[in-house]
Amino acid sequence: MGLQPLEFSDCYLDSPWFRERIRAHEAELERTNKFIKELIKDGKNLIAATKSLSAAQRKFAHSLRDFKFEFIGDAETDDERCIDASLREFSNFLKNLEEQREIMALSVTETLIKPLEKFRKEQLGAVKEEKKKFDKETERNYSLIDKHLNLSAKKKDSHLQEADIQVEQNRQHFYELSLEYVCKLQETQERKKFEFVEPMLSFFQGMFTFYHQGHELAKDFNHYKMELQINIQNTRNRFEGTRSEVEELMNKIRQNPKDHKRASQFTAEGYLYVQEKRPPPFGSSWVKHYCMYRKAAKKFTMIPFEHRSGGKLGDGEVFFLKECIRRHTDSIDRRFCFDVEAADRPGVSLTMQAFSEEERRQWLEVLGGKEALFPSFNRAIIPRPEGSAQLDKMGFTILRKCIHAVETRGINDQGLYRVVGVSSKVQRLLSMLMDVKTCNEVDLENSIDWEVKTITSALKQYLRSLPEPLMTYELHGDFIVPAKSGSPESRVNAIHFLVHKLPEKNKEMLDILVKHLTNVSNHSKQNLMTVANLGVVFGPTLMRPQEETVAALMDLKFQNIVVEILIENHEKIFRTPPDATLPEPGPLSAPPNAPPRQSKRQGQRTKRPVAVYNLCLELEDGDRPNLPKEDTPPSSLDSLSSPSPMTAAALGPPGPDRNHLLTDGGSSGDWASTAPSQARSSTVQWLNPQSPTTPSCSPAVTPPSPKLSPFPLSLPAAVVDKPPESVISRKARAVYPCEAEHSSELSFEIGAIFEDVQTSREPGWLEGTLNGKRGLIPQNYVKLL
Numbered sequence: 076m077g078l079q080p081l082e083f084s085d086c087y088l089d090s091p092w093f094r095e096r097i098r099a100h101e102a103e104l105e106r107t108n109k110f111i112k113e114l115i116k117d118g119k120n121l122i123a124a125t126k127s128l129s130a131a132q133r134k135f136a137h138s139l140r141d142f143k144f145e146f147i148g149d150a151e152t153d154d155e156r157c158i159d160a161s162l163r164e165f166s167n168f169l170k171n172l173e174e175q176r177e178i179m180a181l182s183v184t185e186t187l188i189k190p191l192e193k194f195r196k197e198q199l200g201a202v203k204e205e206k207k208k209f210d211k212e213t214e215r216n217y218s219l220i221d222k223h224l225n226l227s228a229k230k231k232d233s234h235l236q237e238a239d240i241q242v243e244q245n246r247q248h249f250y251e252l253s254l255e256y257v258c259k260l261q262e263t264q265e266r267k268k269f270e271f272v273e274p275m276l277s278f279f280q281g282m283f284t285f286y287h288q289g290h291e292l293a294k295d296f297n298h299y300k301m302e303l304q305i306n307i308q309n310t311r312n313r314f315e316g317t318r319s320e321v322e323e324l325m326n327k328i329r330q331n332p333k334d335h336k337r338a339s340q341f342t343a344e345g346y347l348y349v350q351e352k353r354p355p356p357f358g359s360s361w362v363k364h365y366c367m368y369r370k371a372a373k374k375f376t377m378i379p380f381e382h383r384s385g386g387k388l389g390d391g392e393v394f395f396l397k398e399c400i401r402r403h404t405d406s407i408d409r410r411f412c413f414d415v416e417a418a419d420r421p422g423v424s425l426t427m428q429a430f431s432e433e434e435r436r437q438w439l440e441v442l443g444g445k446e447a448l449f450p451s452f453n454r455a456i457i458p459r460p461e462g463s464a465q466l467d468k469m470g471f472t473i474l475r476k477c478i479h480a481v482e483t484r485g486i487n488d489q490g491l492y493r494v495v496g497v498s499s500k501v502q503r504l505l506s507m508l509m510d511v512k513t514c515n516e517v518d519l520e521n522s523i524d525w526e527v528k529t530i531t532s533a534l535k536q537y538l539r540s541l542p543e544p545l546m547t548y549e550l551h552g553d554f555i556v557p558a559k560s561g562s563p564e565s566r567v568n569a570i571h572f573l574v575h576k577l578p579e580k581n582k583e584m585l586d587i588l589v590k591h592l593t594n595v596s597n598h599s600k601q602n603l604m605t606v607a608n609l610g611v612v613f614g615p616t617l618m619r620p621q622e623e624t625v626a627a628l629m630d631l632k633f634q635n636i637v638v639e640i641l642i643e644n645h646e647k648i649f650r651t652p653p654d655a656t657l658p659e660p661g662p663l664s665a666p667p668n669a670p671p672r673q674s675k676r677q678g679q680r681t682k683r684p685v686a687v688y689n690l691c692l693e694l695e696d697g698d699r700p701n702l703p704k705e706d707t708p709p710s711s712l713d714s715l716s717s718p719s720p721m722t723a724a725a726l727g728p729p730g731p732d733r734n735h736l737l738t739d740g741g742s743s744g745d746w747a748s749t750a751p752s753q754a755r756s757s758t759v760q761w762l763n764p765q766s767p768t769t770p771s772c773s774p775a776v777t778p779p780s781p782k783l784s785p786f787p788l789s790l791p792a793a794v795v796d797k798p799p800e801s802v803i804s805r806k807a808r809a810v811y812p813c814e815a816e817h818s819s820e821l822s823f824e825i826g827a828i829f830e831d832v833q834t835s836r837e838p839g840w841l842e843g844t845l846n847g848k849r850g851l852i853p854q855n856y857v858k859l860l
Contacts, residue, residue, distance in 0.1 A: 077146040078103060080625040081261055083328040086253040088345060091365055091380045091388050100260045101206060103145050107267055108199045110142055111191050118187050118278075129173050136169035139275075144268055147261060148629040150559035152313070152636060154306040158268050161303055165275055172282065182281045190274035198263050198270070209256040216249040217363075217382050224348065224361075224411075224428060228404040235410075239431075251329070258325055261625065265314050269307045276303060309607050313632040316611045320628050327623070342370035343441040348428040349377065361409075361428065368396070368441060375415065395419050399442035401435075402426065411435045413444060464509065464540035466580050473508045474584060477534040478591045480519035485527030486594070487601035492612045496529035505533045505540075538588075538616050545585055546637075548621040550576060558633040558640070567644050570637060572653040585617070585641075586649045592638075593645045606642050610635035807832045807843060807857040821850040829857065 078099055085093040117138065120131040139162045146155065223242045226235065280300075344367040352359045364377040378391035394417035402412035411429040429435035438444070464470065485491060495501075504525060507513045519525055538545060546554060550573055557569035574582060592609050599605045604612075614634035620627040641648060807829045815822040821843070823829075829843035829852060841852045 077148060078264065080147050080629055081257045082625050083254055083257060083325050084332065084624075086250055086257055087332050089253070089382070090344070091378065094382070097257070097260065100264060101202075104199060104202055104260070104263060107271075108195060110138065111195050111199070111271070114138060115188055115191050115195075118183055118191075122183055132169050132173045136166040136173075139163070139169070140166035145264070147264060148626065150633070152310070152558075152632050154309045154313075155268065155632075157303060157306040158272050158310060161272055161275070161306075164299070165279060168279065183278060186277035186281045187274050190277070191271070194267070194270050194274075198266060202259055202263050205256045205259050209252055212249050212252045213382050216245055219245050220430065224409065224430075226410075227408055228410050229408070243431075250332075254325055254329060258321065261321070262318060265317070269311045269314070272303075273307055276300075276307070312607065312611050313635060316615070316635070317628055317631045320615060320631060321625060324623050324625070324628060340369070341367040343368045343438060345434065345438075346380075346430065347377070347438070350426040350428075366427075370441060373418070375417075396442060399439060399444035401439060401444055413439060413442075415442065464537050464542075466541060466545075466584065469509065469511065469514065470537070470541075471584060471587075472514060473537055474534065474587055476508065476514075476517075476519055477530050477537075478587065480525075480530050481527060481534075482591065482594060483520050485530075486598050488527050489601070489603050491527070491595060491602045491604050492531045492535070493604065493608060494528045494531075496526060496532035500525075500529045501532040501536055504529055505536055508533065508537075535612075535616050544617060544619045545581055545588075546618045547577060547581060551618055551620055554618060554637050555630055555633050558636040566636075566640055567647070568654065568657055570640050571644070571648045571651075572657065574641070574648050575653050582649075586645075588613075588617075589641045589645050589649065592642050596642055606639050607635075609642060610637075610639040613638050805832050806830060806860040807841070807852070808860055809856060810858050811856045813853060813856050815850070817851075819851050821845050821848065821852055823852075828860075832857075832859065 079096045081093070081096055081100065085096075114135070117131055117135045120127055121135075142162055144155075144159050144162075146159075151159065219242060223238055226238055228235075344365070347364055347366045348361040349364050350359050351362055362379055363381060365380050366375065366377040368375050373396045374393065375396050376391055376393045378388065380388055397416045397418035400414045400416075402414055404410060407426065409428055411432055411434070412426055413429075413435060414424050414426050416424050427438075429438055481491070488494075504517070507517050517525075519530055544551070553573050554570065557566045557573075561569070574585070577585065592613065595602065595604050596606045596609055599608075614637070615631060617638060618634040620630070809823045809825055809827040809829070812824045813820075813822060821829075823845055827845060829841075829845050831849075832841050832843040832852070835842045835851060839854050841854050841857065842849065843852050843857075
């Protein structure tokens, strides 16, 4: 479990646990700040003295290996896991590179030092400044409350009213500052992953040119380099989508904080001042407690907590309520007071003071006092207001009409569905489409009055206006589970099963829409709307939780992955029934997390120096995969619509070779595609990807996955650990089909006979000849004769 999300609604409660969560976030950012500071120092040492280069690299590698990103929520996407693992990958690279000491590039300052200093100054420094303001306002707010509550009730009403207004204004200012600080904390936690790792990637790119074997090393590392760049870009895109949703939620809570209180196990909770009586002549004192009450059991819990003493939590007390009595100001020199009597403490009465008259009335109503005038604190999920859009015949007409117009007029428009239309025009078009009288009169295909972006925005607005999301509240959590864990094939199987649990109308409309989105992604070379980009756009549109919280918004990235899987596997999911032999997916049967894809590289040679380098390098003709253009799924290309500083140069011009590389290193959605290497058996149990019916990709020595191309057969002697073992040539028969994804591999069908089969330098692979061509064969796909 990572850091717990900071809920905006908790800013108004300001509970001890909320303060504990804030301190955890602050400690993590401070740890990151110290780590980046040390990393910058190490980088400067690399430039300062070549004699200390080896020692600095070892320390640098050690620091990278030990650092681990924390994440908000209970799971990470595949892209985030790849980014997390990238620091360990970089550490391994440095250990190998240390054997070939060379002069470090002077560009280290520009590629590593300055970006990290900028991030540390602009992001982490900004958090520190916000923390100072927050701590100062906390001290001021609660000091003013203490002073205010000590005012005598005998003062003039005008004086008391003026004091009340001043305290309320100060409290509102404190809540505003608390909301901003919480938002900034979580934004920086999410931002640091890509803004920290991207300079590291640039740093490794710069190092390459200073090594004599740079060209060969770049080819070896090409797949990982491209995958990581796409992982970073996908994470950045999802961050932008999540940030806008979080800001929208924050604004909603700012406007109506009482309407967005989270469901709680307590009937009421909040701060009360409790009078502690002392023997004469010491009088009494008032101590602030965080109080919680369960009405069903009449159980009252109170815990002393003082914000100004560093948030020290005292020992709690529990008693069972007998009765509650309102205190009048003529019996005590304090306002907003009431007495509670404990059933298990005969004769003991506690006097408590609320922060305001309204809060006292709420407590009295919950505790059964005489002033039961206001609704209780009992929180419930607030249903979303139903819009005028319905999942009926008119809705299907709107959907088909918009889709047909988009595919006829604008299938190649750049940023399709991502570029939004003018709000007034969108609302006018949607109103006309939803009106039975005017729907048939609207001509979307030929009329110049309606731009394509207006039509796409109206379609999205219709889907968002449904009383319930298309993929339903009931199945929302079930869809999220497989996106968080499991192998690519298990995810497809689980979502396949869940789609067929949707109501018939929902499934029918989802089928129509996803088929259209598949067509859009097939034109991604022109419109730049890849599967990953469509997932970002339609994830929040097709799926949303019933209760809006920060924790729920952190699952937006997994909603995107579900939509990506739907698009990439449309034919299988909607045209075939789910396998009845597979167990029903659910939270209790979720498969374990799949390892990051690059972890499969562990089976390669450990002493071979590897590095990342200029993303602008073109593959030489001899290294380009011999794939026809139409065989490359365009949906695997990542979008350049919102590139990072080096994305445009990284991905280069589109083409068959680029597409192939991007397919190999696609996003989490691409990873779950039905490429031949991942769909070689239709009877694989989603909970047991290594079932007997599936060709295992994990023999005693883990072979590289067919999706990760092995290294070339002809390698310089300097980078080979040892020559291949002397093995007598034998024949072998294919027991599973395989499609090559690299020029050094062989494609074959079941029953193919290989000649002159020998052990390969690549662990888990064999070398053999088929139809006069020699290449690599997965060892667990054949049987020796």
